[in-house]
Amino acid sequence: MDIQFTEEQELLRSSVQRLLRDQYDFEARRKIVASEEGFSRKQWDAFAEFGLLAAPFSEGAGGLGGGPLSTMILMHEFGRHLVVEPFVETVVLAGGLIEHVGTPEQQQSFIPEIIDGSKIWTLAWTEKASRFDLANVTTRARREGSDYVLTGAKTVVIAAPWADYLIVSARTSGDDRERSGVSLFVVDRRATGVDLQSFKTVDGRRAAEVSLRDVRGQLLGVEGEGVAALEACRDRAIGALCAEAVGAIGELNSATLEYSKTRKQFGTTIGSFQVLQHRMVDMFIAHQEALSLMQHLSLSLSLSDSDAGLSRLASGAKSKIGYAGKFVADQAVQLHGGMGMTDELNVGHYFKRISSINIQFGDPAFHVLRYAQLDAAA
């Protein structure tokens, strides 16, 4: 099994590659991360112009119908260039939820503004005590007329400082950790009662603690069935994050291999030492396995919408690719020696992105356990 890209997919890949090669080298990225806002509106507009923000959406929704495979193609390249712009948050998480559970009116009102780059979105699901449990929700929503009113707090919401809209999970019924009773709401980030405390993340992004006090929200999807929607959303996010991780792993391996062929110690290149050769062989194997699982997952995501088997595969891939990424990142830093520890070299930044991916939506240990439990349940 090896994905043969169609002409359209090949075109998407070469256009995003060209765009990033021309405009998103490591120095350009450094400037973006250090800027006041922390991401580039100009890049975001370029993404829109190149059709990247439209790629995964169905044609009915105004997209290019590329689905999860186009997400994989884009995210793989974003991983190679350490792109910080909120593609996952806006297109994969929010866009995916709106497309899958939103009403036709909501789709018509929100998706075009995502595609043309004018609105940025993110998903606020994590809470202080939730860890990686989508159902552990204490934020409350009560009905008021045709709207709902939300009160609670969300934590470490990536891209919230950049966002125009948040999709917030809140409890409309049930106890704090109950699976049913969680609903999703569209909240205007600038609405009265929304308060953000922003901070920088390890991997050069911006995030915020979000507090909500009597904030008006619009229901997205079926009331009380938000967890199922979030689970499918997480599966798609995992597909995207895995592709990003594989892109980063590939870059780390190339950089390490190159370095080991040029760096000399003890009168020879360090790549001539057997202990390092074997290390790099293991890094190569980790990359190959991760790449294969990435394709397997994205293909499966493109073939079926949501079922237990797919979700289990997503957890399996998140875990396996997570451990592979951690191994490669550790070794890439180690083999680069002191240079790997510097802010100046890109290696440490790949390390930090991979270690952040390994937290987002659950760490590898969480997902291997979920993988095991879903098997037991089957």
Place this chain on the structure above:
Amino acid sequence: MELKLSPEDAAFRDEVRTFIAENYPPEMRVPNPETDLTKEQSLLWHRILHKKGWIAPLWPKEYGGPGWSVTQRFIFEQETSRAGTLPPLAFSVTMVGPVIYTFGNEAQKKKFLPRILSGEDWWCQGYSEPGSGSDLATVRTKAVRDGDHYIVNGHKTWTTLAQHADWIFCLVRTDPSAKPQSGISFLLIDMKSPGVTVRPIITIDGSHEVNDVFLENVRVPVENLVGEENKGWTYAKFLLGNERTSMAGIGRSTRYIGRLRQIVKAEIPTEDPAHLEFLRDIARIELDVLALEATELRVVAQMARGIDPGPAASLFKIRGTEIFQNITELTHRAIGNYGLAIREHPVSANRFMPGPDYGHTASEKYLNARKLSIYGGSNEIQRNIIAKAVLGL
């Protein structure tokens, strides 16, 4: 694990414990002492220890050491690290000091040793160069004799806390025609000399610990040569030996495991399956520490009988650093989603940092600890040392 102590040693341990409890400066108890203290703040404890006569446990009494036995030195090390005190600057006290009193002349001893003890002089280490990391013998920084001076040119790197330093001890090449190890000399250079430039290197945790040090036509008086010209490699190896034995870090690891245990208790409810996983992972690390500590105690007992552990000391560097890396990684994992946040440097109380206080340094510690398996002779090099010098391979 405790040593079986004689009544005298037990009394000494109690004395050390009480002294720390009563005298360790509260202003040094910051979230991350290695990055959050000013130079003056980080010297507070140094000065207190100096006044007490405890600043240099390793040093012979005639040079200002306390005259302790091997066991007492070990007890002191154990108590201070368990209490989480910031150790006095190793480059001064543990590294260059012993080189000066072992290989230096009388004038050098008289000039430098008291200032090291008092904390008046801050030393940094000019060993590594861009082309000389693990392979230190290839240093290229040149020192050319010109009358009563050496003219030094070169580029040192990874120089820890050079931004604070008054002096740098350097490996320099004085005989370019000799075999790599034979043409090196050990030179003491005043950081205020014209031609010395310090450039910060920011590391992946955002902190400024290490630097590039550029030496451009720096004039160094010949009297600052330690020992004999071209014998510097011998002194350098002597110094590195001192560096490695102190790397087991049992006290520090024990302290961080305690903290990790509290974080897991607070963050992960017992009904979460991750809770049990963490307990198991913590237990495994604890056993790693226990085994390393038992090994350390065994070596201390041997040293007390006059047996030198020799190159087996590399074992402490390898395992000590691997263990601490594992602890920081597990701590970073334990704080869950908050692991995505990191403090900005320089640290300021005005900047917002999310999550509970105990998690605020988890990300930076995790990132910073990646250096441990690289510096002081990478763990690959340490394994080579054991393979060659211990196993005879």
